Amino acid sequence: LRRKVTSDHLLLLVDLLGTFLFAVEGGMTAAHHHLDLLGVMVLAFVTALGGGIVRDLLLGQTPPASMRNWRYPLTAFGGGFAVICFYRYVAELPGLPLLTLDAAGLGLFAVAGSAKALEFRINPLIAVLLGGLTGVGGGTIRDLLLAQVPGILRSDIYAAAALLGAAVVVAGILSRRFKPAYWMFAGWLVCFLLRMISLHQHWNLPVVATR
Amino acid sequence: LRRKVTSDHLLLLVDLLGTFLFAVEGGMTAAHHHLDLLGVMVLAFVTALGGGIVRDLLLGQTPPASMRNWRYPLTAFGGGFAVICFYRYVAELPGLPLLTLDAAGLGLFAVAGSAKALEFRINPLIAVLLGGLTGVGGGTIRDLLLAQVPGILRSDIYAAAALLGAAVVVAGILSRRFKPAYWMFAGWLVCFLLRMISLHQHWNLPVVATR
Amino acid sequence: LRRKVTSDHLLLLVDLLGTFLFAVEGGMTAAHHHLDLLGVMVLAFVTALGGGIVRDLLLGQTPPASMRNWRYPLTAFGGGFAVICFYRYVAELPGLPLLTLDAAGLGLFAVAGSAKALEFRINPLIAVLLGGLTGVGGGTIRDLLLAQVPGILRSDIYAAAALLGAAVVVAGILSRRFKPAYWMFAGWLVCFLLRMISLHQHWNLPVVATR
Numbered sequence: 001l002r003r004k005v006t007s008d009h010l011l012l013l014v015d016l017l018g019t020f021l022f023a024v025e026g027g028m029t030a031a032h033h034h035l036d037l038l039g040v041m042v043l044a045f046v047t048a049l050g051g052g053i054v055r056d057l058l059l060g061q062t063p064p065a066s067m068r069n070w071r072y073p074l075t076a077f078g079g080g081f082a083v084i085c086f087y088r089y090v091a092e093l094p095g096l097p098l099l100t101l102d103a104a105g106l107g108l109f110a111v112a113g114s115a116k117a118l119e120f121r122i123n124p125l126i127a128v129l130l131g132g133l134t135g136v137g138g139g140t141i142r143d144l145l146l147a148q149v150p151g152i153l154r155s156d157i158y159a160a161a162a163l164l165g166a167a168v169v170v171a172g173i174l175s176r177r178f179k180p181a182y183w184m185f186a187g188w189l190v191c192f193l194l195r196m197i198s199l200h201q202h203w204n205l206p207v208v209a210t211r
Numbered sequence: 212l213r214r215k216v217t218s219d220h221l222l223l224l225v226d227l228l229g230t231f232l233f234a235v236e237g238g239m240t241a242a243h244h245h246l247d248l249l250g251v252m253v254l255a256f257v258t259a260l261g262g263g264i265v266r267d268l269l270l271g272q273t274p275p276a277s278m279r280n281w282r283y284p285l286t287a288f289g290g291g292f293a294v295i296c297f298y299r300y301v302a303e304l305p306g307l308p309l310l311t312l313d314a315a316g317l318g319l320f321a322v323a324g325s326a327k328a329l330e331f332r333i334n335p336l337i338a339v340l341l342g343g344l345t346g347v348g349g350g351t352i353r354d355l356l357l358a359q360v361p362g363i364l365r366s367d368i369y370a371a372a373a374l375l376g377a378a379v380v381v382a383g384i385l386s387r388r389f390k391p392a393y394w395m396f397a398g399w400l401v402c403f404l405l406r407m408i409s410l411h412q413h414w415n416l417p418v419v420a421t422r
Numbered sequence: 423l424r425r426k427v428t429s430d431h432l433l434l435l436v437d438l439l440g441t442f443l444f445a446v447e448g449g450m451t452a453a454h455h456h457l458d459l460l461g462v463m464v465l466a467f468v469t470a471l472g473g474g475i476v477r478d479l480l481l482g483q484t485p486p487a488s489m490r491n492w493r494y495p496l497t498a499f500g501g502g503f504a505v506i507c508f509y510r511y512v513a514e515l516p517g518l519p520l521l522t523l524d525a526a527g528l529g530l531f532a533v534a535g536s537a538k539a540l541e542f543r544i545n546p547l548i549a550v551l552l553g554g555l556t557g558v559g560g561g562t563i564r565d566l567l568l569a570q571v572p573g574i575l576r577s578d579i580y581a582a583a584a585l586l587g588a589a590v591v592v593a594g595i596l597s598r599r600f601k602p603a604y605w606m607f608a609g610w611l612v613c614f615l616l617r618m619i620s621l622h623q624h625w626n627l628p629v630v631a632t633r
Contacts, residue, residue, distance in 0.1 A: 030575075034629055035575050035576070035629070036576075036578075036626065036627035036628060036629050037627050037628055037629075038574075038581055038582055038627050039574075039575045039576075042574070042575060042581070043575075053480070057268060057273070057479060057480070058264070058268070058273065058274055058275065058278060059273065059274055060273025060274055062479070062480065062481065062482025063480055063481055063482055063542070063544060063548075064480065067480060067544065067545075067548045068544075068545075070545050070547055070548070073547060073548065073551070074547075120274070122274060122278065122279075123278075123279075123281050125281055125284060125285075126274070126278050126281070126284065129284070140356075144355060144356070144358075144566060145562075145566070145571065145572060145575060146571060146575075147358055147566075147569055147570060147571045148358060149356065149357060149358045150356060152249075152250075152253070153241075153246050153250045153253060153254075153356060153357075154246070154247075154250075156247075159249055159253070160249055204247065205247035205248050205249050206247060206248055207245055207246070207247050207248075268479060268484070269475070269479070269484065269485055269486065269489060270484065270485055271484025271485055331485070333485060333489065333490075334489075334490075334492050336492055336495060336496075337485070337489045337492070337495065340495070351567075355566060355567070355569075358569055359569060360567065360568060360569045361567060363460075363461075363464070364452075364457050364461045364464060364465075364567060364568075365457070365458075365461075367458075370460055370464070371460055415458065416458035416459045416460050417458060417459055418456055418457070418458050418459075
């Protein structure tokens with residue numbers, strides 16, 4: 001029943017790149033919270049693969065892709081290992097490079113997640129939501145494990161960028177114009193740019209008026 | 212392997228009504244916590260659909276019903292949108308109407324959840340537990356996202372009402388007397404009344420004696 | 423597609439024993455936190471069965487084993503009931519017996535979880551991770567419900583012991599030497615001893631250097 005949307009190689013490459021970026025970010029968060037080596041590996045794994053695992057569970061694809069292809073866990077652990085080796089150097093970087101990597105990873109996951117959801121012939125609204133979930137799910141689980149309110153719920157244009165990028169992919173691929181790969185690049189660019197500009201301009205979503 | 216327990220229309224109607232009530236409640240909670248517009252939508256969605264999604268994952272029905280029928284997400288987002296439009300008015304209401312709506316939604320979900328579990332020929336004890344889970348699951352995920360101990364774990368007759376309502380539905384339908392719809396109404400009434408009376412009388416479950 | 427790894431009876435026995443031990447521990451935690459009777463039952467259930475349920479969801483075995491065999495929920499509720507009846511006596515025990523029971527339960531679950539994962543012909547790295555998840559998953563969900571950072575993320579040799587025990591089982595069974603039951607006993611012993619010795623010696627995993 002599945003239909004091919006784009007080449008499996010492209011999806012895998014996009015996914016593994018996002019996995020590595022998010023694993024580094026999850027591992028850095030663990031180190032900031034003074035967790036031990038295993039905690040670094042757990043948060044690297046969960047931040048990198050959590051969103052995709054929840055998406056696959058919801059789509060009924062079990063075991064999830066990241067558990068059937070050893071490249072995923074190995075890439076995630078590689079990101080955690082990189083943090084353990086190079087933590088001192090990365091921690092001294094200013095915030096911008098990390099935020100840029102995170103925005104790039106967010107776009108990669110949103111794009112890969114919505115393209116994969118379309119393969120399951122799911123309704124377009126749900127495909128967009130699953131793209132957003134793939135982007136923000138891992139970070140949300142990481143925040144929950146640290147007993148913090150997930151960043152996506154606090155006011156910031158983060159999930160909104162992922163959802164918009166996913167919407168571009170879904171609308172584009174369903175239009176059947178141009179190759180899916182172009183739409184995936186466009187969706188990634190929209191998500192990445194919106195995220196970076198909103199960081200730079202301190203854009204926030206409005207808050208419901210409270211007395 | 213599934214067997215029909217009651218009309219699909221009745222189950223859908225009960226489910227969508229509960230979805231709207233819980234979405235409003237989740238959105239109100241988000242507004243109280245000063246979350247942004249996206250946060251209101253996320254909590255409306257999660258509170259309204261989280262319990263049913265977890266139930267469907269456990270039953271192995273993937274994608275979950277709320278992801279295969281666009282009426283569910285649209286109803287949930289409608290509840291969130293209603294909060295964004297009418298927050299000022301709803302927030303000025305005394306607590307009772309909201310608690311009444313919540314008790315009504317709890318009963319609807321407990322009843323729909325246990326009836327659906329029975330369709331999967333699952334053992335009656337598990338069907339009752341899944342009915343309770345459908346009722347309290349969404350609110351529990353909402354509380355977790357807000358980094359709070361879920362309300363159901365603090366002493367209050369909430370989950371107990373959902374479980375009792377679900378038990379009435381399961382016992383009634385398995386007795387094969389009367390139509391399932393009657394038992395669903397009876398289960399809803401038991402859950403709703405027990406919840407409302409316990410609120411009014413400040414009933415609590417006993418606590419294990421601690422030194 | 424499944425292959426038998428060891429006798430179903432042995433797996434069931436190991437699982438139920440671990441279930442009871444973890445249910446008692448979850449119920450004790452609930453009582454320590456002054457939760458009500460239902461809270462004791464919920465935490466007993468979640469601590470005992472949560473890890474196995476998540477493992478089964480990831481393996482695509484739905485409904486999870488603990489929902490298809492009434493022995494699991496009944497054993498978990500039995501553990502919760504034991505806490506309600508004997509809380510005063512258990513709470514007066516010194517910490518060591520409880521920590522010993524917990525280490526024994528951890529080993530049982532890690533061993534049963536990795537052996538079950540192997541039945542699904544999953545890659546060995548993932549089988550080890552699923553064994554560890556079965557061991558620490560229930561306690562992690564319990565901690566999340568109490569809005570606490572899960573114990574496994576704080577520095578302690580806990581998850582590491584579960585992973586090592588699971589690795590012994592996976593490597594041993596895949597070597598096809600001796601009976602699987604021997605490897606399961608060896609894996610349990612490794613996990614149990616490592617955990618007990620690390621408690622006694624206050625061993626911790628190293629923390630990534632932070633400025």
